[in-house]
Amino acid sequence: MVDTDDPRVVAAAWSRLAEPADPAAGHLVRALGADAALAWVLDAAAGPDVAERAIRRLHGARPGLPDELAPARLLRAVSRWAPRTRGLDPRRELRSLDLLGGTLLLPGDPRWPRALDDLGVLAPHCLWVRGEPDLGGASAGSVALVGARACTEYGRHVAAELAHGLASRGVTVVSGGAYxxxxxxxxxxxxxxxxxVAYLAGGIDRLYPAGNADLLRGVLDAGGAxxxxxxxxxxxxxxxxxxRNRLIAATARATVVVEAAWxxxxxxxAARAAELLxxxxxxxxxxxxxxxxxxHRLxxxxxAVCVTDVDEVAELALPVGDGLPDGGSGDRARGGTASGAGTPDGLDGVGRRLFDALPLRRAADVASIxxxxxxALDETRGALGLLELAGFAxxxxxxxRRASSGNR
Amino acid sequence: MVDTDDPRVVAAAWSRLAEPADPAAGHLVRALGADAALAWVLDAAAGPDVAERAIRRLHGARPGLPDELAPARLLRAVSRWAPRTRGLDPRRELRSLDLLGGTLLLPGDPRWPRALDDLGVLAPHCLWVRGEPDLGGASAGSVALVGARACTEYGRHVAAELAHGLASRGVTVVSGGAYxxxxxxxxxxxxxxxxxVAYLAGGIDRLYPAGNADLLRGVLDAGGAxxxxxxxxxxxxxxxxxxRNRLIAATARATVVVEAAWxxxxxxxAARAAELLxxxxxxxxxxxxxxxxxxHRLxxxxxAVCVTDVDEVAELALPVGDGLPDGGSGDRARGGTASGAGTPDGLDGVGRRLFDALPLRRAADVASIxxxxxxALDETRGALGLLELAGFAxxxxxxxRRASSGNR
Structure with missing residues (x-):
């Protein structure tokens, strides 16, 4: 039997039972809590009659459940999950994870990328991580570089230029591990x-595609995930x-499509990133x-905004907000902002806090800042890189230290 | 002496006296009429004292002249024009034009490109034309293709693809005759x-630059200008x-920058075209x-809108207006419009009239349409090409004939 008292077991079970972004699973977990929701499903999965009764009881006890959990929909959802309840053994998968030296991240863990919460009920139940488990900071100083598997030499060249430029300034490069x-x-x-960081579409026991296995091992060796x-x-x-693309779009501060066919x-x-603003x-x-x-279609x-070099990508990832007097990004000259005094009025939370923490004259080390x-240290490192690219640090x-306005 | 009774002489004189887009000249001509303005300048140009008296008299007789004709400004303008009044002989230049077989177009001539009127006081006083003098239709079915002299093989290739595609559909290609x-x-x-049509920055007696003289003669031979x-x-x-760029921007229905350095x-x-909407x-x-x-900067x-082929250029030149229910161009799918019934609600004047004149079933020839x-015939030919590209004809x-909605 599945131990619904252990949150790791519960989350692992949900990630096995429900396909990614199953809205019924997301709503049920939100309504009942992951553990009670799992216990309910394990009961309801015994057969169609049992499921129908369980659904009636649930709606009786909890009026006002969302439309996504209406009886007919929930019945279909249970019938999707039921086959997978047979032989369900999350502990076996957690043991596989241990053998890989991996980590199961749950929502609420400080290392959980909070940016995923913007996915709402479509957020993952947990993340299976190999390598550096602290993904919490990545969202502050990370950029997704994505594109076609069938790319050209030109696309490969530009992707490499951008990734190298971002990485060498401490910005985490997020992508999908594909060719x-x-x-x-x-x-x-x-x-x-x-x-x-590479977000895979399958289990992380298999570094897929096989031709990129060495590369992905290199990602792990270099402190990535x-x-x-x-x-x-x-x-x-x-x-x-x-x-899987929604995870890339959500965790990265900005998404850049380097090359993509029609x-x-x-x-x-790109569409998911835009939906997530x-x-x-x-x-x-x-x-x-x-x-x-x-x-070109984008x-x-x-x-999408036209980006041609690493500075423009950084400008995208560290946006100056809408609060500027002259109407925002359209007025920004290359390498500058509308703010002549060098005060980055529109910096968002992390960028703003970091900017405020930067010494004006004598430079300080990352840990002290x-x-x-x-x-977090990682978060600081990545965001400092973006601030530097945008000319604030x-x-x-x-x-x-802070950039003097003369440097900008 | 200059005969200020002959409108051709007057316009030719103004195009010699004032540099292109001289706002004082434009305002003076607007306020007094080209002939009286010229007569006034020829008097005032006799010397600084004469000019000051003439300006005082003018402001006395015509209170409420615009700021651009304020005494100090007008004095500076007269001092710019005065040196050119000496030896002024428009008839000599008109004779040169005759020898070239050219035409002097004046505002108001039916062959005058009325789109130039959008330049207001910065419109040219006249156009010196070699080749086909009817420029009036060009504004309906014309696209400007412009770009760097120092272009690459890629830019040359794309410019040629676009120009060939537009021209073979009857759309006039406007540019500047440069390398x-x-x-x-x-x-x-x-x-x-x-x-x-090539708009030159200098006199049309000299087909400039010399390396393009044969090409520009070819333009004339092919019925261009x-x-x-x-x-x-x-x-x-x-x-x-x-x-000169403002003439290209104003006369063309749309301007496309093919390749341009920073x-x-x-x-x-491009900036002039945008200012002219x-x-x-x-x-x-x-x-x-x-x-x-x-x-990329644009x-x-x-x-600027990203354009990658001749269809997209045509879509740009034959815009569907803002009156569409779903907010205009952003919603248009490739090769279609928001209007399912095939009714081009947002077509502008010429396009709309032409669409209405198109037979639904049996095709008609250009003259009858x-x-x-x-x-005008030329106007019709060019605009039909654009309608075809946009899928309306x-x-x-x-x-x-009209395209059936099934073809769109």
Whole structure:
């Protein structure tokens, strides 16, 4: 039997029972709590009659459940989950994870990327992580670089330039571990001695695709992470690839599509990022290249900002908000902001706290700035890189201070 | 003496006296009429004392003249014009024009491109035209293709593709006759057996630059035109190049920047077009190419729409207006419009009249459609090409009918 008192077991069970982004699972967990919801499903899964009675009882006891849990829908959901309740053994998967030296992250863990909470009921039940388990800071100083598997030499080159530039400034490069643009981004982030995180569509026991296994081991060795939301042993299906994209879009501060054909999966990552109000960038390319046609589509539709170098990517990831007197980003000149005094009025939470914590004259080391700002070390490192790229911070022999307005 | 009773002489005199887009000249002509304004200037130009008295008398007789004609400004203007009144002989320049077989177009002439009127007081006093003098229709079915002289093979290729595609559908290709993108656009328009118009910065007696003289003669031979706003014999100066760009921006229905470096003059054409509320497109290119950086700048700033092929350029030039229920261009899918019934609600004047004049079933020839629509033949031909590109019109063996909604 499954021990519904152990939160790790419960979360692992949910990640096995329900496909990623199953809204019924998300709503049931939200309504009852993960443990009670699991116990209820394990009971209801005994058979159609049992399920119908359980649903009636549930609706009787809990009036006002959301539409997504209406009896007919919930019945269909239980019938989806029921086959997987047979032989369900989360402890076996947790043992696999231990053997891999991995970590199960639950929502609420300080290392949990809080940016995932923006997914609401579609957030993952847990994250299966190999490598560095602290993903909490990555959302502050991270950029997703995504694109086509069938990329061109041009796309590979630009992905590498951007990833190297971001990584060497301490910005985490997030991608999907696939061939093509993803691989170029991970590889160049490693070359830039930076941190990179790969979100896989299947179980993290299998470093997929096989041709990238060495690269992904390199990601782990370099202090990065390989992350999945389905348990070890799960295969990466087409729909899981698409749903995995929402994790990339949500955890990264900005998503940049480097190269994508007209119907590339990378466009779905861009669409998810836009839905989550994350900035989206697209790298232009030759109009004669079909591999750039998806990027041009995003630009034509106004769904993405045109980005051509690492500074522009950083500007995207560290946005100056709408509160500026002259109407925001359209007025910003290259490498500057509308604010002449060098006060980054529109910086968001982390950026603002960090900027306030930066010494004006004598540079301080990252640990002392992190303490002052009350931020995690990783988070501080990544966000400092973005502040530097945007011209708000200056690095001097490894220590940091505020940029004087003359430097901007 | 200059005969201020002959409107051709008066206009030719103004185009010699005042530099292009001289606001004082434009305001003076607007306030007094071109002939009286010229007579006044010829008197006032006798010397500083005479000028000051003339200005006092003028302000006494005409209270409420605009600020641009305030005494101090008008005095400076007269001192700019005075040196050129000596030896002023417009008839000599008109004779040069006759020898070239050219035409002097005046505002109000039915062949005058009325789109120039949007320039207000900065409109040219006249146009010196070699080749086809009827420029009146060009504004309906014309697109400006502009870009860097120092272009790449890629830019040349894209300019040629776009120009050929537009020209072969009867859309006039407007450009500046320069090396690089301009030349590629004119050349490919000729290859597409289309009409192309070159606006020069200097006098049209000299087909400048010399290396493009054969090309520009080809433009004339193919029924196109070479146009200037300064008289024969005038040299193309840097400032005249920049001011010439406003004529391209104003007369074309849309302006597309094919390739432009970060500080290319082509960006000024784009800026003028945007000020005139003409649609602006930019062709993306490799981010590794400095020759595309100006285009990417326009895209980043939201100053231009990303265009990648001739269909997208046509969509730009034949815009569907703001009156659509779902908020306009952002919602338009590739190759269609928001209007399912195939009714182009947002078509502007010429496009709308032409669409209404198109037979539903049996195709009609251009002349009959032009008669029905009450439009000039050239105008009709160009606009039909744009309607075809946008999917509103169908050509059958040289005759035209409305596209059935099924074709769109």
């Amino acid at each position: 093509g643009i993803d691989a170029a981004a991970h590889r160049a982030a490693l070359a830039g001695r930076g941190t990179t 390989v992350v999945g939301e389905v348990p070890p042993g799960s295969v990466p299906s087409r729909v899981r690839f698409l749903l 119907r590339s999966g990378a466009l779905s990552t 994350r900035p989206v960038g697209a790298v232009p390319g030759p109009v004669t290249s079909m591999a750039s046609s998806g990027c 630009l034509r539709d106004g769904a 992190a303490r002052t700002a009350g931020l 200056v690095q001097e022999a490894g220590s940091w | 690089g993108i301009d030349a590629a656009a004119h050349r490919a328009a000729l290859a597409g057996r289309g009409t192309t 070479v146009v200037g706003e300064v008289p024969p014999g005038s040299v193309p100066s840097r400032v005249r190049f920049l001011l 500080r290319s003059g082509a960006l000024s054409t 003409r649609p602006v497109g930019a062709v993306p290119g490799p981010v590794t190419s400095m020759a595309s950086s100006g285009c 895209l980043r700033d939201g100053a 032009a008669r029905t629509a009450g439009l 169908v050509q059958e063996a040289g005759s035209w």
